[in-house]
Amino acid sequence: MSAPQIHIETLPRSIQLVLLLGLAALVAFPFVGSDFYLAMVNRMMILAIFAMSLDLLQGVSGLVSLGHAAYFGIAGYVLAFVTPAGEPISLYTSLPLAVGGAALAALVIGFLVVRTHGIYFIMVTMAFAQMVFYVFFDNKALGGSDGIFLNFRPDAVLFDLENKRVFYFFTLGCLVAVYLFLRRLLWSPFGRSLAGIRVNEHRMRALGFGTFSHKLAAFTLAGALAGLAGFLWAAQTGFVNPELMGFHMSAHAIMMVILGGMGNFAGAIVGAFSFEYLLHLFKDLPQIGNFNTGKHWQMWMGLFIVGLVIFAPKGILGLLARAFAQKEANDA
Amino acid sequence: MDFINFLIQLLNSVQYGLLLFMLAAGLTLIFGIMGVVNLAHGSFYMLGAYLAWSLAGTLGSFTLAIVVGTALSVGFGLLLEKVLFRHFYHRDHLDQVLLTFGLIYVFEELRSMLWGDDVHGLQVPQALSASIALTDTLSYPVYRLFMSGICLLLALGLYLLISKTRLGMKIRAGAFNHEMTEALGVNIKLIHAVVFALGVGLASIAGMIAAPVSSVYPNMGGQVLIMCFVVVVIGGIGSVRGALIAALLVGLVDTFGKVLLPEVSGMLVYVLMAAVLLYKPEGLFKQ
Numbered sequence: 001m002s003a004p005q006i007h008i009e010t011l012p013r014s015i016q017l018v019l020l021l022g023l024a025a026l027v028a029f030p031f032v033g034s035d036f037y038l039a040m041v042n043r044m045m046i047l048a049i050f051a052m053s054l055d056l057l058q059g060v061s062g063l064v065s066l067g068h069a070a071y072f073g074i075a076g077y078v079l080a081f082v083t084p085a086g087e088p089i090s091l092y093t094s095l096p097l098a099v100g101g102a103a104l105a106a107l108v109i110g111f112l113v114v115r116t117h118g119i120y121f122i123m124v125t126m127a128f129a130q131m132v133f134y135v136f137f138d139n140k141a142l143g144g145s146d147g148i149f150l151n152f153r154p155d156a157v158l159f160d161l162e163n164k165r166v167f168y169f170f171t172l173g174c175l176v177a178v179y180l181f182l183r184r185l186l187w188s189p190f191g192r193s194l195a196g197i198r199v200n201e202h203r204m205r206a207l208g209f210g211t212f213s214h215k216l217a218a219f220t221l222a223g224a225l226a227g228l229a230g231f232l233w234a235a236q237t238g239f240v241n242p243e244l245m246g247f248h249m250s251a252h253a254i255m256m257v258i259l260g261g262m263g264n265f266a267g268a269i270v271g272a273f274s275f276e277y278l279l280h281l282f283k284d285l286p287q288i289g290n291f292n293t294g295k296h297w298q299m300w301m302g303l304f305i306v307g308l309v310i311f312a313p314k315g316i317l318g319l320l321a322r323a324f325a326q327k328e329a330n331d332a
Numbered sequence: 333m334d335f336i337n338f339l340i341q342l343l344n345s346v347q348y349g350l351l352l353f354m355l356a357a358g359l360t361l362i363f364g365i366m367g368v369v370n371l372a373h374g375s376f377y378m379l380g381a382y383l384a385w386s387l388a389g390t391l392g393s394f395t396l397a398i399v400v401g402t403a404l405s406v407g408f409g410l411l412l413e414k415v416l417f418r419h420f421y422h423r424d425h426l427d428q429v430l431l432t433f434g435l436i437y438v439f440e441e442l443r444s445m446l447w448g449d450d451v452h453g454l455q456v457p458q459a460l461s462a463s464i465a466l467t468d469t470l471s472y473p474v475y476r477l478f479m480s481g482i483c484l485l486l487a488l489g490l491y492l493l494i495s496k497t498r499l500g501m502k503i504r505a506g507a508f509n510h511e512m513t514e515a516l517g518v519n520i521k522l523i524h525a526v527v528f529a530l531g532v533g534l535a536s537i538a539g540m541i542a543a544p545v546s547s548v549y550p551n552m553g554g555q556v557l558i559m560c561f562v563v564v565v566i567g568g569i570g571s572v573r574g575a576l577i578a579a580l581l582v583g584l585v586d587t588f589g590k591v592l593l594p595e596v597s598g599m600l601v602y603v604l605m606a607a608v609l610l611y612k613p614e615g616l617f618k619q
Contacts, residue, residue, distance in 0.1 A: 254430065255430065302434045309427050309430045
């Protein structure tokens, strides 16, 4: 029914080099960029963590979740609930609480959804995320449709997260740590069995792997990492609302992973940065005559996505790898 | 809750359930036969509602608007199938999700460019604007009965089409074994186009007849799409009978939930879905 996607799991030297250059650029950025772009790049890094967490499901295990934003949002809300009105809360209690909350939600929902396959999985993850959305949307006690403001970023004692640059480097640290952790995981026995489940779940079961528990563990871990991203998002923006766990947020995450290239986590990072940049670009388009092209950004985004599926289903890294391979072939 | 109130809620839930069925039937058929997950299905519902609103204004008649609107949406469905969807039947589900999500954006903006971003109301046609008095204070609008009637008629028509006609036989054969059906000389491409256009037509008609009750507004397809997903998951993908039963079930749970347990009503339908998943992960009537 669904053909297996072709994956770039091992990154060619050339792409590794590009990633290192990117990291250097991210480290240097706070010293050259303006406050506006600093905040934007910070958001991009958070979304990159979010996209990587989804890639663990979508790219590695072949589980397309259309409700991943639920765990992103839940962690943000947990931070909003535990932050008192008059003082900051310690990072070392709020972070585990938020990530734990997201992981718990993912465990419970995962228990129900990982028994489904393919298209069912897509629909069911989406429906449960929508349920979570309505729980927060309908209940005034949980902030309702307006959401909740956070007056303080978490207090880290050793460093000051209220400082924009410090928060930027804290996010960058999380990004690098999550990337290295997931790359390590990809080549661990656990990661290999997840890849096996993607390729042929029946065979994996026949070989004696408990595919249910593997998938549930992956779902929970992905939820927890999405929670880390949601925690950072709430801390940065100082505001949470139900939109954070909405359908569009989930779909955007899928888009990021595809745009970059699935199954290697580096693609998810590249995709998150490119997607957010494109969104910014489209929303910022100039007025042409009496036609406001920026107001209709959804049109350009929609056409871009449709074009992407038709012309570059392997994403940016896929294109890059092909370009590099071609160059090597020409040089040889 | 006394009997009259119960009756009103029951009629409402049946009406809502039947409306959901119109959408879910198309969704489940398109998936069952072509293997395509269509997130943009809610957009066809929105298209129908906007067509009804704008055509009723131009043509001056609601009936005429429905007839012309149906023809336009079926034509739109055929075009869309030919240009885009046809090439995605054998692609990965992920690509289909992506394509149809992109289409939601495109359709929303087209709607915004064509018809603007305002909320519009549509008058219930004169002939159907009466209410049937049930007691001194309570009454039931004729138009809602008319909606249920239309949906029932179409459901019956769909049943007859699929189980009693030659075309329906070919559709079922195509769903069962695509290659074999083609090898037997059936023009499977035509069957696919017909099924797709049928799904678009049903969703659009649902939007048109719902327009006077629900009003016409941007993003109206999103909410209804997710409900349809729930219906399809509960009923079992590909099963039209399952979709009908699941839609009525969802209608009942949603309507009575809002009356009896308003605090948790938003969640109840999803709890129902979770319960079904625990009991039968493939839906109640998996084919």
